[in-house]
Amino acid sequence: MLTLALRRVAIAVAAACLIRDGGAALLCSNSSTAINGTPFPPLIEADLVDLARGLETGLFTSVDLVTAYITRIKEVSSPLKMVTQINPDALDIAAEMDSARAAGTHYGPLHGIPVLIKDNIATADKMDNTAGSYALVGAKIPADSTMAAKLRKAGAIILGKTNLSQWANYRSSNSSNGWSAVGGQTQGAYYPKQDPSGSSSGSGVSSSLGLAFASLGTETDGSILSPSNMNNLVGIKPSVGLTSRYLVVPISEHQDTVGPMARSVRDAAYLLSAIAGPDPNDNYTSAIPFEKIPNYVKACDYFALAGKRIGVPRNLVRSVTLAPIQAEFDAALGVLRGAGATVVDDLELPGYEAVNAGDYEDNVLMSDFITNLAGYVSKLGSNPNNITSVASLQAFTQSSPLEDWPERDTLIWEAALNLTHGNESPLFWGNYTAQRYFAGPLGITGALQNYSLDALVVPTAVASGLPALIGSPVITVPLGKLPANTTVTRNRFGNLVARAPNQPFGISFMGGHFSEETLIGIAYAFEQRTLVRNTITPYLLPKTELADVVAKRSGAAKR
Ligand SMILES: *[C@@H]1O[C@H](CO)[C@@H](O)[C@H](O)[C@H]1NC(C)=O
Numbered sequence: 001m002l003t004l005a006l007r008r009v010a011i012a013v014a015a016a017c018l019i020r021d022g023g024a025a026l027l028c029s030n031s032s033t034a035i036n037g038t039p040f041p042p043l044i045e046a047d048l049v050d051l052a053r054g055l056e057t058g059l060f061t062s063v064d065l066v067t068a069y070i071t072r073i074k075e076v077s078s079p080l081k082m083v084t085q086i087n088p089d090a091l092d093i094a095a096e097m098d099s100a101r102a103a104g105t106h107y108g109p110l111h112g113i114p115v116l117i118k119d120n121i122a123t124a125d126k127m128d129n130t131a132g133s134y135a136l137v138g139a140k141i142p143a144d145s146t147m148a149a150k151l152r153k154a155g156a157i158i159l160g161k162t163n164l165s166q167w168a169n170y171r172s173s174n175s176s177n178g179w180s181a182v183g184g185q186t187q188g189a190y191y192p193k194q195d196p197s198g199s200s201s202g203s204g205v206s207s208s209l210g211l212a213f214a215s216l217g218t219e220t221d222g223s224i225l226s227p228s229n230m231n232n233l234v235g236i237k238p239s240v241g242l243t244s245r246y247l248v249v250p251i252s253e254h255q256d257t258v259g260p261m262a263r264s265v266r267d268a269a270y271l272l273s274a275i276a277g278p279d280p281n282d283n284y285t286s287a288i289p290f291e292k293i294p295n296y297v298k299a300c301d302y303f304a305l306a307g308k309r310i311g312v313p314r315n316l317v318r319s320v321t322l323a324p325i326q327a328e329f330d331a332a333l334g335v336l337r338g339a340g341a342t343v344v345d346d347l348e349l350p351g352y353e354a355v356n357a358g359d360y361e362d363n364v365l366m367s368d369f370i371t372n373l374a375g376y377v378s379k380l381g382s383n384p385n386n387i388t389s390v391a392s393l394q395a396f397t398q399s400s401p402l403e404d405w406p407e408r409d410t411l412i413w414e415a416a417l418n419l420t421h422g423n424e425s426p427l428f429w430g431n432y433t434a435q436r437y438f439a440g441p442l443g444i445t446g447a448l449q450n451y452s453l454d455a456l457v458v459p460t461a462v463a464s465g466l467p468a469l470i471g472s473p474v475i476t477v478p479l480g481k482l483p484a485n486t487t488v489t490r491n492r493f494g495n496l497v498a499r500a501p502n503q504p505f506g507i508s509f510m511g512g513h514f515s516e517e518t519l520i521g522i523a524y525a526f527e528q529r530t531l532v533r534n535t536i537t538p539y540l541l542p543k544t545e546l547a548d549v550v551a552k553r554s555g556a557a558k559r
Pocket residue numbers: 026027030031032033042043044541545
Protein backbone atom coordinates (compact mmCIF):
# COMPACT_ATOMS: atom_id res chain seq x y z
CA MET A 1 0.00 0.00 0.00
CA LEU A 2 2.55 2.51 1.13
CA THR A 3 5.03 1.76 -1.63
CA LEU A 4 2.32 2.11 -4.25
CA ALA A 5 1.18 5.39 -2.79
CA LEU A 6 4.73 6.60 -2.77
CA ARG A 7 5.26 5.64 -6.42
CA ARG A 8 2.03 7.30 -7.45
CA VAL A 9 3.08 10.68 -6.07
CA ALA A 10 6.79 10.54 -6.74
CA ILE A 11 6.69 12.55 -9.93
CA ALA A 12 4.39 15.25 -8.64
CA VAL A 13 6.43 15.74 -5.51
CA ALA A 14 9.75 15.78 -7.31
CA ALA A 15 8.40 18.38 -9.70
CA ALA A 16 7.17 20.43 -6.75
CA CYS A 17 10.68 20.39 -5.39
CA LEU A 18 12.34 21.39 -8.62
CA ILE A 19 10.15 24.40 -9.22
CA ARG A 20 10.64 25.70 -5.69
CA ASP A 21 12.48 28.98 -5.52
CA GLY A 22 15.19 29.96 -3.12
CA GLY A 23 17.57 27.05 -3.47
CA ALA A 24 15.06 24.59 -2.07
CA ALA A 25 15.69 22.17 -4.92
CA LEU A 26 19.16 21.45 -3.55
CA LEU A 27 17.63 20.05 -0.39
CA CYS A 28 14.80 18.22 -2.06
CA SER A 29 16.15 14.75 -2.31
CA ASN A 30 18.88 13.40 -0.10
CA SER A 31 19.33 10.53 2.29
CA SER A 32 17.47 12.24 5.11
CA THR A 33 14.56 13.47 3.03
CA ALA A 34 13.83 10.60 0.63
CA ILE A 35 12.50 7.05 0.68
CA ASN A 36 13.32 4.86 -2.30
CA GLY A 37 14.21 8.02 -4.14
CA THR A 38 10.87 9.70 -3.38
CA PRO A 39 11.64 13.10 -1.92
CA PHE A 40 9.92 14.51 1.14
CA PRO A 41 9.88 18.25 1.75
CA PRO A 42 12.63 19.20 4.24
CA LEU A 43 10.79 20.56 7.27
CA ILE A 44 12.99 23.61 7.76
CA GLU A 45 11.51 25.07 4.64
CA ALA A 46 8.40 23.07 3.78
CA ASP A 47 5.64 25.51 2.91
CA LEU A 48 1.90 24.99 2.98
CA VAL A 49 1.81 23.88 -0.64
CA ASP A 50 4.44 21.18 0.08
CA LEU A 51 2.70 19.99 3.24
CA ALA A 52 -0.81 20.02 1.80
CA ARG A 53 0.33 18.16 -1.31
CA GLY A 54 2.10 15.52 0.76
CA LEU A 55 -1.03 15.01 2.87
CA GLU A 56 -3.36 15.00 -0.15
CA THR A 57 -1.30 12.46 -2.05
CA GLY A 58 -0.76 10.16 0.93
CA LEU A 59 3.00 10.63 0.98
CA PHE A 60 2.65 11.25 4.71
CA THR A 61 -0.15 11.77 7.24
CA SER A 62 -0.88 14.44 9.82
CA VAL A 63 0.11 11.90 12.45
CA ASP A 64 3.51 11.63 10.72
CA LEU A 65 3.77 15.38 10.62
CA VAL A 66 2.95 15.81 14.32
CA THR A 67 5.35 12.99 15.19
CA ALA A 68 8.14 14.61 13.21
CA TYR A 69 7.56 18.05 14.69
CA ILE A 70 7.40 16.78 18.28
CA THR A 71 10.65 14.89 17.76
CA ARG A 72 12.27 17.99 16.30
CA ILE A 73 11.08 20.10 19.23
CA LYS A 74 12.68 17.64 21.65
CA GLU A 75 15.91 17.62 19.63
CA VAL A 76 16.54 21.33 20.10
CA SER A 77 14.61 22.31 23.24
CA SER A 78 17.87 22.02 25.11
CA PRO A 79 19.35 24.62 24.73
CA LEU A 80 16.74 26.67 22.85
CA LYS A 81 13.69 26.32 25.20
CA MET A 82 11.35 27.66 22.55
CA VAL A 83 8.26 25.61 23.48
CA THR A 84 6.57 25.61 26.89
CA GLN A 85 3.91 22.94 26.34
CA ILE A 86 3.24 20.25 23.75
CA ASN A 87 -0.46 19.58 23.30
CA PRO A 88 -0.99 16.08 24.77
CA ASP A 89 -3.92 15.65 22.36
CA ALA A 90 -2.01 16.62 19.22
CA LEU A 91 -1.54 13.06 17.93
CA ASP A 92 -5.21 12.22 18.53
CA ILE A 93 -6.34 15.35 16.73
CA ALA A 94 -3.98 14.52 13.87
CA ALA A 95 -5.51 11.04 13.64
CA GLU A 96 -9.00 12.62 13.48
CA MET A 97 -7.84 14.94 10.71
CA ASP A 98 -6.38 11.99 8.82
CA SER A 99 -9.67 10.07 9.16
CA ALA A 100 -11.69 13.08 8.08
CA ARG A 101 -9.48 13.48 5.03
CA ALA A 102 -9.78 9.80 4.19
CA ALA A 103 -13.58 10.16 4.43
CA GLY A 104 -13.51 13.12 2.06
CA THR A 105 -14.01 15.89 4.62
CA HIS A 106 -11.64 18.79 4.20
CA TYR A 107 -11.78 21.87 6.41
CA GLY A 108 -9.65 24.06 4.16
CA PRO A 109 -6.02 24.80 3.36
CA LEU A 110 -4.85 24.25 6.95
CA HIS A 111 -6.54 20.84 7.27
CA GLY A 112 -4.27 18.63 9.38
CA ILE A 113 -1.47 21.22 9.51
CA PRO A 114 0.33 21.67 12.87
CA VAL A 115 0.68 25.22 14.21
CA LEU A 116 2.28 26.49 17.42
CA ILE A 117 0.79 29.42 19.33
CA LYS A 118 2.27 31.80 21.87
CA ASP A 119 1.65 30.86 25.47
CA ASN A 120 -0.62 33.84 26.05
CA ILE A 121 -3.33 32.68 23.58
CA ALA A 122 -5.77 30.50 25.48
CA THR A 123 -6.95 27.03 24.50
CA ALA A 124 -9.79 25.23 26.28
CA ASP A 125 -7.92 21.91 26.37
CA LYS A 126 -5.28 20.26 28.55
CA MET A 127 -2.85 23.14 28.08
CA ASP A 128 -2.47 26.11 30.40
CA ASN A 129 -2.40 29.70 29.23
CA THR A 130 0.40 31.10 31.33
CA ALA A 131 1.98 34.21 29.77
CA GLY A 132 5.07 32.47 31.16
CA SER A 133 4.04 32.99 34.79
CA TYR A 134 3.20 30.52 37.53
CA ALA A 135 0.47 32.95 38.53
CA LEU A 136 -1.69 31.49 35.74
CA VAL A 137 -0.59 27.84 35.85
CA GLY A 138 -3.68 25.78 36.61
CA ALA A 139 -6.11 28.61 35.90
CA LYS A 140 -9.22 27.38 34.14
CA ILE A 141 -9.93 28.91 30.73
CA PRO A 142 -13.68 29.25 30.07
CA ALA A 143 -13.42 28.64 26.30
CA ASP A 144 -11.02 28.58 23.40
CA SER A 145 -9.67 32.00 22.54
CA THR A 146 -11.16 33.13 19.24
CA MET A 147 -7.73 32.57 17.67
CA ALA A 148 -7.63 28.95 18.83
CA ALA A 149 -11.24 28.39 17.76
CA LYS A 150 -10.57 29.79 14.30
CA LEU A 151 -7.45 27.66 13.87
CA ARG A 152 -9.38 24.54 14.82
CA LYS A 153 -12.26 25.46 12.50
CA ALA A 154 -9.73 25.80 9.69
CA GLY A 155 -8.54 22.26 10.45
CA ALA A 156 -5.20 23.27 11.96
CA ILE A 157 -3.71 21.16 14.75
CA ILE A 158 -2.64 23.25 17.74
CA LEU A 159 0.65 21.49 18.41
CA GLY A 160 1.66 23.39 21.52
CA LYS A 161 2.48 26.70 23.12
CA THR A 162 5.59 28.77 22.58
CA ASN A 163 7.79 30.44 25.16
CA LEU A 164 7.78 34.22 25.40
CA SER A 165 9.23 37.14 27.26
CA GLN A 166 7.11 36.79 30.38
CA TRP A 167 3.89 38.84 30.32
CA ALA A 168 4.79 39.74 26.73
CA ASN A 169 7.68 41.77 28.14
CA TYR A 170 5.43 43.78 30.44
CA ARG A 171 6.86 43.28 33.91
CA SER A 172 10.49 44.11 34.43
CA SER A 173 13.09 46.72 33.61
CA ASN A 174 15.81 44.13 34.26
CA SER A 175 15.12 40.96 32.31
CA SER A 176 16.01 39.25 29.03
CA ASN A 177 14.06 38.65 25.83
CA GLY A 178 12.45 35.21 25.71
CA TRP A 179 12.74 34.49 29.43
CA SER A 180 9.74 33.28 31.38
CA ALA A 181 9.49 31.61 34.74
CA VAL A 182 7.49 28.74 33.21
CA GLY A 183 9.57 28.20 30.07
CA GLY A 184 13.07 29.29 31.02
CA GLN A 185 15.34 31.20 28.64
CA THR A 186 14.56 30.94 24.91
CA GLN A 187 17.59 31.24 22.61
CA GLY A 188 17.81 31.92 18.90
CA ALA A 189 19.34 29.39 16.50
CA TYR A 190 21.54 31.63 14.35
CA TYR A 191 24.40 31.99 16.85
CA PRO A 192 25.09 30.21 20.14
CA LYS A 193 23.14 31.90 22.96
CA GLN A 194 21.52 34.26 20.46
CA ASP A 195 19.07 36.75 21.94
CA PRO A 196 15.86 35.57 20.23
CA SER A 197 14.28 38.98 20.67
CA GLY A 198 10.73 39.08 21.91
CA SER A 199 8.24 38.92 23.17
CA SER A 200 7.04 36.23 20.69
CA SER A 201 10.47 34.60 21.08
CA GLY A 202 9.49 30.95 20.99
CA SER A 203 7.15 31.50 18.05
CA GLY A 204 10.09 33.03 16.17
CA VAL A 205 12.59 30.29 16.96
CA SER A 206 10.05 27.51 16.32
CA SER A 207 8.97 28.77 12.91
CA SER A 208 12.56 29.48 11.89
CA LEU A 209 13.63 25.86 12.53
CA GLY A 210 10.58 24.12 11.08
CA LEU A 211 9.19 22.87 14.41
CA ALA A 212 5.68 23.48 13.05
CA PHE A 213 4.20 24.77 9.83
CA ALA A 214 4.19 28.28 11.35
CA SER A 215 3.19 30.03 14.55
CA LEU A 216 1.11 32.81 16.03
CA GLY A 217 2.61 35.66 18.01
CA THR A 218 1.16 38.76 19.63
CA GLU A 219 2.35 42.34 19.37
CA THR A 220 1.82 45.46 21.44
CA ASP A 221 4.92 47.22 20.13
CA GLY A 222 7.40 45.04 18.25
CA SER A 223 6.67 41.58 19.67
CA ILE A 224 5.94 39.93 16.30
CA LEU A 225 8.14 42.14 14.15
CA SER A 226 11.28 42.01 16.24
CA PRO A 227 11.54 38.24 16.76
CA SER A 228 10.65 37.76 13.08
CA ASN A 229 13.48 40.17 12.27
CA MET A 230 16.00 38.28 14.40
CA ASN A 231 14.85 34.78 13.41
CA ASN A 232 14.80 35.09 9.63
CA LEU A 233 11.01 35.09 9.25
CA VAL A 234 8.08 36.80 7.66
CA GLY A 235 5.92 38.34 10.38
CA ILE A 236 2.63 40.13 9.98
CA LYS A 237 1.56 42.60 12.65
CA PRO A 238 -2.12 43.02 11.66
CA SER A 239 -4.18 46.16 12.17
CA VAL A 240 -5.59 46.24 15.69
CA GLY A 241 -9.09 44.84 15.23
CA LEU A 242 -8.38 42.51 12.28
CA THR A 243 -7.70 39.58 14.65
CA SER A 244 -9.62 39.05 17.87
CA ARG A 245 -7.89 39.31 21.27
CA TYR A 246 -10.66 37.44 23.12
CA LEU A 247 -8.93 35.27 25.79
CA VAL A 248 -5.46 36.43 24.86
CA VAL A 249 -3.55 37.65 27.93
CA PRO A 250 -3.55 41.40 27.35
CA ILE A 251 -1.29 44.35 27.77
CA SER A 252 -3.33 46.96 25.94
CA GLU A 253 -6.68 46.86 24.17
CA HIS A 254 -5.53 49.85 22.10
CA GLN A 255 -2.34 48.26 20.80
CA ASP A 256 -2.48 44.45 21.13
CA THR A 257 -2.89 42.33 18.01
CA VAL A 258 -2.34 38.67 17.07
CA GLY A 259 -0.54 37.67 13.88
CA PRO A 260 1.37 35.00 11.96
CA MET A 261 5.12 34.29 12.01
CA ALA A 262 6.05 32.08 9.07
CA ARG A 263 8.82 31.18 6.66
CA SER A 264 7.24 32.81 3.63
CA VAL A 265 4.81 35.59 2.83
CA ARG A 266 2.36 33.13 1.33
CA ASP A 267 2.39 30.91 4.43
CA ALA A 268 1.80 33.97 6.62
CA ALA A 269 -1.07 34.94 4.32
CA TYR A 270 -2.68 31.50 4.69
CA LEU A 271 -2.55 31.83 8.48
CA LEU A 272 -3.84 35.40 8.46
CA SER A 273 -6.79 34.33 6.30
CA ALA A 274 -7.66 31.70 8.88
CA ILE A 275 -7.55 34.03 11.91
CA ALA A 276 -8.86 37.37 10.59
CA GLY A 277 -12.44 38.45 11.07
CA PRO A 278 -15.06 40.00 13.30
CA ASP A 279 -15.77 38.64 16.78
CA PRO A 280 -18.58 39.79 19.05
CA ASN A 281 -16.24 39.08 21.99
CA ASP A 282 -13.75 41.74 20.85
CA ASN A 283 -15.58 44.84 19.72
CA TYR A 284 -12.44 46.39 18.20
CA THR A 285 -13.04 43.92 15.36
CA SER A 286 -16.16 45.89 14.46
CA ALA A 287 -13.77 48.42 12.90
CA ILE A 288 -13.07 45.92 10.07
CA PRO A 289 -14.15 47.86 6.97
CA PHE A 290 -14.86 44.88 4.67
CA GLU A 291 -17.99 42.84 4.13
CA LYS A 292 -15.74 39.89 3.43
CA ILE A 293 -12.09 39.49 4.54
CA PRO A 294 -9.82 39.96 1.49
CA ASN A 295 -8.13 36.92 -0.03
CA TYR A 296 -4.65 37.38 1.42
CA VAL A 297 -3.28 34.32 -0.36
CA LYS A 298 -4.40 35.62 -3.72
CA ALA A 299 -2.73 38.93 -2.84
CA CYS A 300 0.61 37.10 -3.26
CA ASP A 301 1.26 38.42 -6.76
CA TYR A 302 4.75 38.54 -8.26
CA PHE A 303 3.83 41.77 -10.04
CA ALA A 304 2.21 43.52 -7.07
CA LEU A 305 4.95 46.17 -6.91
CA ALA A 306 4.21 47.50 -10.39
CA GLY A 307 2.88 51.04 -10.13
CA LYS A 308 3.04 51.17 -6.33
CA ARG A 309 4.32 54.32 -4.58
CA ILE A 310 6.54 53.53 -1.61
CA GLY A 311 7.86 56.17 0.75
CA VAL A 312 11.17 56.15 2.63
CA PRO A 313 11.02 58.00 5.97
CA ARG A 314 14.70 58.86 6.29
CA ASN A 315 14.55 60.04 9.89
CA LEU A 316 13.54 56.50 10.91
CA VAL A 317 16.10 54.86 8.63
CA ARG A 318 18.93 57.07 9.97
CA SER A 319 18.29 55.87 13.49
CA VAL A 320 19.49 52.39 12.46
CA THR A 321 23.23 52.71 12.84
CA LEU A 322 24.49 49.31 11.67
CA ALA A 323 26.23 49.78 8.30
CA PRO A 324 25.34 46.33 6.87
CA ILE A 325 21.64 46.99 7.50
CA GLN A 326 21.82 50.43 5.88
CA ALA A 327 23.61 49.00 2.86
CA GLU A 328 21.12 46.15 2.35
CA PHE A 329 18.23 48.54 2.88
CA ASP A 330 19.45 50.91 0.18
CA ALA A 331 20.02 47.98 -2.17
CA ALA A 332 16.45 46.88 -1.47
CA LEU A 333 15.14 50.21 -2.73
CA GLY A 334 16.72 49.28 -6.06
CA VAL A 335 14.78 46.00 -6.01
CA LEU A 336 11.53 47.91 -5.45
CA ARG A 337 12.29 50.23 -8.36
CA GLY A 338 13.28 47.28 -10.53
CA ALA A 339 9.90 45.69 -9.84
CA GLY A 340 8.10 48.77 -11.10
CA ALA A 341 7.50 50.73 -7.91
CA THR A 342 8.10 54.45 -7.51
CA VAL A 343 10.31 55.04 -4.49
CA VAL A 344 9.48 58.38 -2.89
CA ASP A 345 12.68 59.00 -0.96
CA ASP A 346 13.84 61.51 1.63
CA LEU A 347 10.59 61.83 3.57
CA GLU A 348 10.71 62.94 7.20
CA LEU A 349 7.99 62.01 9.70
CA PRO A 350 7.96 64.90 12.16
CA GLY A 351 5.97 62.89 14.69
CA TYR A 352 8.79 60.37 15.19
CA GLU A 353 11.02 62.62 17.27
CA ALA A 354 8.00 64.04 19.11
CA VAL A 355 6.90 60.57 20.14
CA ASN A 356 10.38 59.60 21.27
CA ALA A 357 10.63 62.75 23.37
CA GLY A 358 7.43 61.97 25.32
CA ASP A 359 6.18 59.09 27.43
CA TYR A 360 2.71 58.89 25.94
CA GLU A 361 2.90 55.18 25.16
CA ASP A 362 4.14 54.30 28.64
CA ASN A 363 1.11 56.03 30.12
CA VAL A 364 -1.31 54.44 27.65
CA LEU A 365 0.03 50.93 28.26
CA MET A 366 0.07 51.32 32.04
CA SER A 367 -3.56 52.49 32.12
CA ASP A 368 -4.64 49.77 29.71
CA PHE A 369 -2.82 47.02 31.61
CA ILE A 370 -4.48 47.99 34.89
CA THR A 371 -7.91 47.68 33.25
CA ASN A 372 -7.28 44.89 30.75
CA LEU A 373 -5.42 42.46 33.05
CA ALA A 374 -8.28 42.67 35.55
CA GLY A 375 -10.69 42.06 32.65
CA TYR A 376 -8.82 38.93 31.54
CA VAL A 377 -8.52 37.29 34.96
CA SER A 378 -12.17 38.03 35.71
CA LYS A 379 -13.08 35.66 32.85
CA LEU A 380 -11.17 32.70 34.30
CA GLY A 381 -13.24 29.78 35.53
CA SER A 382 -10.85 28.98 38.35
CA ASN A 383 -7.96 31.14 39.43
CA PRO A 384 -5.83 29.14 41.87
CA ASN A 385 -3.58 32.05 42.83
CA ASN A 386 -6.45 34.53 43.18
CA ILE A 387 -5.00 36.99 40.71
CA THR A 388 -7.60 39.73 40.36
CA SER A 389 -5.49 42.80 39.61
CA VAL A 390 -2.00 44.05 38.87
CA ALA A 391 -1.55 44.50 42.63
CA SER A 392 -2.33 40.84 43.40
CA LEU A 393 -0.17 39.74 40.46
CA GLN A 394 2.70 41.76 41.86
CA ALA A 395 2.20 40.28 45.32
CA PHE A 396 2.21 36.74 43.88
CA THR A 397 5.31 37.41 41.79
CA GLN A 398 7.26 38.88 44.66
CA SER A 399 6.40 35.99 46.96
CA SER A 400 6.97 33.10 44.53
CA PRO A 401 10.62 32.00 44.37
CA LEU A 402 10.05 30.58 40.87
CA GLU A 403 9.42 34.06 39.45
CA ASP A 404 13.08 35.12 39.85
CA TRP A 405 12.24 38.24 41.83
CA PRO A 406 13.89 40.56 42.88
CA GLU A 407 16.68 39.99 40.33
CA ARG A 408 14.03 40.43 37.65
CA ASP A 409 12.05 43.28 39.13
CA THR A 410 8.40 44.30 38.74
CA LEU A 411 9.07 47.99 38.13
CA ILE A 412 6.69 48.29 35.18
CA TRP A 413 3.80 47.16 37.38
CA GLU A 414 4.90 49.41 40.21
CA ALA A 415 4.85 52.38 37.87
CA ALA A 416 1.40 51.33 36.58
CA LEU A 417 0.07 51.04 40.12
CA ASN A 418 1.51 54.46 40.93
CA LEU A 419 -0.69 55.91 38.19
CA THR A 420 -3.67 54.89 40.34
CA HIS A 421 -6.03 54.70 37.37
CA GLY A 422 -6.95 52.49 34.47
CA ASN A 423 -8.01 53.47 30.97
CA GLU A 424 -11.51 54.48 32.10
CA SER A 425 -10.01 57.62 33.65
CA PRO A 426 -10.25 60.92 31.76
CA LEU A 427 -6.51 61.17 32.46
CA PHE A 428 -5.98 58.35 29.95
CA TRP A 429 -7.10 60.30 26.91
CA GLY A 430 -4.48 63.03 26.79
CA ASN A 431 -1.65 60.60 26.19
CA TYR A 432 -3.65 58.44 23.82
CA THR A 433 -4.74 61.42 21.74
CA ALA A 434 -1.17 62.75 21.65
CA GLN A 435 0.35 59.47 20.48
CA ARG A 436 -2.29 59.06 17.78
CA TYR A 437 -1.64 62.57 16.51
CA PHE A 438 2.13 62.19 16.33
CA ALA A 439 2.10 58.70 14.81
CA GLY A 440 -0.91 59.43 12.59
CA PRO A 441 -1.18 62.85 10.86
CA LEU A 442 2.45 63.66 11.68
CA GLY A 443 3.54 60.11 11.02
CA ILE A 444 2.26 57.20 9.00
CA THR A 445 -1.21 58.19 7.84
CA GLY A 446 -0.02 61.76 7.20
CA ALA A 447 2.79 60.60 4.94
CA LEU A 448 0.58 58.09 3.11
CA GLN A 449 -1.91 60.87 2.32
CA ASN A 450 0.47 63.76 1.68
CA TYR A 451 2.52 61.80 -0.86
CA SER A 452 -0.20 59.47 -2.19
CA LEU A 453 1.70 56.40 -1.03
CA ASP A 454 0.68 52.74 -0.91
CA ALA A 455 3.21 51.96 1.81
CA LEU A 456 6.29 53.10 3.69
CA VAL A 457 9.46 50.99 3.88
CA VAL A 458 12.00 50.86 6.72
CA PRO A 459 14.49 48.42 8.26
CA THR A 460 12.48 46.21 10.62
CA ALA A 461 14.56 47.39 13.59
CA VAL A 462 12.61 50.70 13.46
CA ALA A 463 9.29 49.42 12.09
CA SER A 464 7.17 48.84 15.16
CA GLY A 465 7.07 52.11 17.09
CA LEU A 466 4.79 54.38 15.11
CA PRO A 467 2.36 51.67 13.90
CA ALA A 468 2.00 50.47 17.51
CA LEU A 469 0.66 53.86 18.54
CA ILE A 470 -2.11 53.97 15.94
CA GLY A 471 -2.81 50.24 15.53
CA SER A 472 -1.76 50.09 11.87
CA PRO A 473 -0.31 47.05 10.09
CA VAL A 474 3.28 46.08 9.23
CA ILE A 475 4.83 43.10 7.46
CA THR A 476 8.49 42.13 7.74
CA VAL A 477 10.45 40.03 5.23
CA PRO A 478 14.04 38.68 5.60
CA LEU A 479 16.61 41.07 4.12
CA GLY A 480 20.08 39.91 5.16
CA LYS A 481 22.43 38.85 7.94
CA LEU A 482 25.22 40.55 9.85
CA PRO A 483 28.65 39.76 8.33
CA ALA A 484 31.37 37.50 9.72
CA ASN A 485 33.40 40.39 11.14
CA THR A 486 30.52 41.66 13.31
CA THR A 487 31.64 42.39 16.87
CA VAL A 488 29.82 40.12 19.32
CA THR A 489 27.99 42.03 22.06
CA ARG A 490 25.89 40.81 24.99
CA ASN A 491 22.43 41.91 26.09
CA ARG A 492 21.97 44.27 29.00
CA PHE A 493 20.95 41.49 31.39
CA GLY A 494 24.22 39.74 30.50
CA ASN A 495 22.98 36.23 29.64
CA LEU A 496 22.59 36.34 25.84
CA VAL A 497 24.40 37.42 22.69
CA ALA A 498 22.60 40.52 21.44
CA ARG A 499 24.60 41.03 18.26
CA ALA A 500 26.71 38.55 16.33
CA PRO A 501 27.73 37.36 12.88
CA ASN A 502 25.00 35.50 10.98
CA GLN A 503 22.24 37.35 12.84
CA PRO A 504 19.32 37.84 10.44
CA PHE A 505 17.57 41.14 9.86
CA GLY A 506 14.54 42.18 7.84
CA ILE A 507 12.80 44.92 5.94
CA SER A 508 9.30 46.14 6.76
CA PHE A 509 6.40 47.58 4.83
CA MET A 510 3.97 49.75 6.79
CA GLY A 511 0.55 50.86 5.55
CA GLY A 512 -2.78 52.36 6.50
CA HIS A 513 -5.34 50.61 8.71
CA PHE A 514 -6.60 47.34 7.20
CA SER A 515 -4.25 47.58 4.19
CA GLU A 516 -2.88 44.06 4.78
CA GLU A 517 -3.91 42.91 1.31
CA THR A 518 -1.73 45.59 -0.32
CA LEU A 519 1.14 45.06 2.10
CA ILE A 520 1.13 41.30 1.52
CA GLY A 521 1.31 41.84 -2.24
CA ILE A 522 4.24 44.23 -1.89
CA ALA A 523 6.05 41.95 0.55
CA TYR A 524 5.53 38.90 -1.66
CA ALA A 525 6.80 40.64 -4.77
CA PHE A 526 9.88 41.76 -2.82
CA GLU A 527 10.44 38.34 -1.23
CA GLN A 528 10.24 36.49 -4.54
CA ARG A 529 12.86 38.79 -6.06
CA THR A 530 15.30 38.44 -3.16
CA LEU A 531 14.77 35.03 -1.50
CA VAL A 532 17.08 35.80 1.36
CA ARG A 533 15.76 33.37 3.96
CA ASN A 534 17.35 30.21 2.59
CA THR A 535 20.78 31.88 2.38
CA ILE A 536 20.96 32.16 6.18
CA THR A 537 21.70 28.93 8.05
CA PRO A 538 21.13 28.23 11.75
CA TYR A 539 24.07 26.91 13.76
CA LEU A 540 21.80 24.29 15.30
CA LEU A 541 19.31 22.18 13.35
CA PRO A 542 16.81 19.50 14.35
CA LYS A 543 17.61 16.23 12.58
CA THR A 544 14.37 14.31 12.23
CA GLU A 545 12.64 14.58 8.86
CA LEU A 546 9.32 13.24 7.58
CA ALA A 547 11.20 10.52 5.73
CA ASP A 548 12.56 9.21 9.04
CA VAL A 549 9.10 9.05 10.57
CA VAL A 550 7.46 7.44 7.53
CA ALA A 551 10.33 4.97 7.14
CA LYS A 552 10.03 3.94 10.77
CA ARG A 553 6.26 3.56 10.58
CA SER A 554 6.21 1.66 7.30
CA GLY A 555 9.45 -0.27 7.48
CA ALA A 556 10.50 1.26 4.16
CA ALA A 557 14.17 1.78 3.45
CA LYS A 558 15.44 5.31 3.63
CA ARG A 559 17.69 5.99 0.68
C1 LIG B 1 19.80 16.65 3.47
O1 LIG B 1 18.68 17.36 3.94
C2 LIG B 1 18.82 17.80 5.28
C3 LIG B 1 17.50 18.41 5.70
O2 LIG B 1 17.16 19.49 4.93
C4 LIG B 1 19.97 18.77 5.34
O3 LIG B 1 20.13 19.20 6.69
C5 LIG B 1 21.23 18.11 4.88
O4 LIG B 1 22.26 19.05 4.86
C6 LIG B 1 21.05 17.51 3.50
N1 LIG B 1 22.22 16.71 3.16
C7 LIG B 1 22.87 16.82 2.01
C8 LIG B 1 24.01 15.90 1.82
O5 LIG B 1 22.54 17.61 1.14
